[in-house]
Amino acid sequence: MEQETRKFEVLRVSVLSHCSFACVYCVPKDQSSSSEDKSHYHFLSPELLTEKLKLLITKINIKEVHLTGGEPTLHKRLPELIGGVNDLGIREIAVTSNGFFADGLIQKMKSKGLTRMNFSVDSFSQSGFEKISDRKFPLSKLLSRVEEAKESGLEVKVNCTVLKGYNENEILPLLDWFGKKGITVRYLEFMKMGPLQKEHSEFFYSSEEIRNTIGKKYEFSSYLTASDSTANYSRTEEGYIFGIIANHSEPFCEGCNRLRMDATGKIYGCLSDETSFDLPENSSDLDLVLQAAMRTKKKFFTGSELSMKFIGG
Template sequence: MLDEFVKDKFERPIISLRITITNRCNVNCLYCHHDGMVTSREEMTANELYTICKIAKKLGVQKIRLSGGEPLIRKDIVEIVEKINSLGFKDISMTSNGILLEKYAQGLKDAGLNRINVSLDTLNRETYEFITRKDYLESAKAGILKAVEVGLYPVKINMVIMKDINQNEVKDMFEFCKENNMVLQLIELIESENCDDDKFSADYHYKLDMIEERLADIADDVHERKFMQGRKKYYIDGGEIEVVRPVDNSTFCANCSRLRITPDGKIKPCLLRNDNLVELISHIRAGESEEELTKIFIDGINNREPFNQ
């Protein structure tokens, strides 16, 4: 099966492509890092995104994830999904904050979106407003439930764990997810570009070791997702909790099968690095051939290195 994929120089297959389609957002979460990129209002068009995905498909990529910012801010979001879906990918997913999801869920499902991850760090209104600086909790919850209703399955809830903010809310969020047939995904906080990194990490970073040890103790079963950064999924009392730990985690890098595209159209080989980007969008806009664009894509893949190396 792995022979179907293009591989980097460390023999890691490139299975998925995550594309940041906008840096715009309707909230301002205190930990947002914009994938480490300088914010810009310039965005790739639906046709340009189609071209990028077409090259990725040619190289064997099977999965596309659309992210932001908030991707549902784009007025052409349904068109974008339709165009990508026409290429025949195995899976098209999206990461959203859920605020506009009630409006768009059915249209996205009809356009070919398979599933969605929704960022929701708390069910507490005051905590939600502290994290996002907005009062959209009920809109986000309505969007999440609409996604479940229309069959964007599985709906995953992305919960970034922060010290002294929400580390004690995991049980409540798990119950919410289990009751609504959703998967809870716990995410370790990484440094933010929004504030002083050292102070930010000291104030809010919470290592997930103790939580994961507890999950291992009570889980009915544990599954390791080898080609999703070695993440572990814990099955507990009919529910699922997945743990994402990109910080100081060599297993995460060693098993990474994802390439990224920045909102300004550069290939981003590694999540935690910005010193090895490869320019792509200007070549598309210059009308270069698919053969030349494929070579550029391969250059980006060849720039991939384990973060801790």
């Protein structure tokens, strides 16, 4: 019965398999050099995405498409990808970015149908930002991109992956700054995926610890949260809204409605299962593939060795 009630409603797409950052939780240290082998890079073309999406919507009521990576803004045809999704009648289109992209891109994406941008901001200090990203890009540029997206009229959220020993001291500064600007901050428990999977417990900072840290300065209470949301939201007395995405300590797997696609067009039913599926050429065989993908979904998050940049993080 449970299997019948679960539905795929959100498609998260890794439009390319690489990034301009080498964040500690995503990229193995021996691969963090900017001179890494580019022969393994994959790009999802607008034509292939449209083909796959046309097929999927014959069987699934997709409410939202979320374009991720890697770093999706490195994709030279990103506005076309967004436009292709929009042309198929999907009105909720999001992009997650590290904020380092060309001037004018936000407006180009919005003109094609983009409705939301999520920005990865793991630190509010330049030194902390460099420590996590393994890059010496100016944090000020990222912050200005977040403000630009907000001023353009897009819905904007900020994501911070919290790692013990790296950025737990950044939780309050991030809430202070973004809260005053009316931007929601979401704190993510470090997920047991990718290069630090085996050392997960060493860097894990729980949802309880995050709330206790925020509680040292702010009074807050639960805030309206959608039933299919990955985050549990709270609101401070000052009106600052923050969410916590706690895959490990507050699992939400049983309500997960996400289907994932990598940059080659393969689909995945669950972050905790590395099994991928090729989509058939016609809709007559699609039901079986989607059912198989749904069966990979777990009741509790266990993680995998896949790096998030390959599976639409």
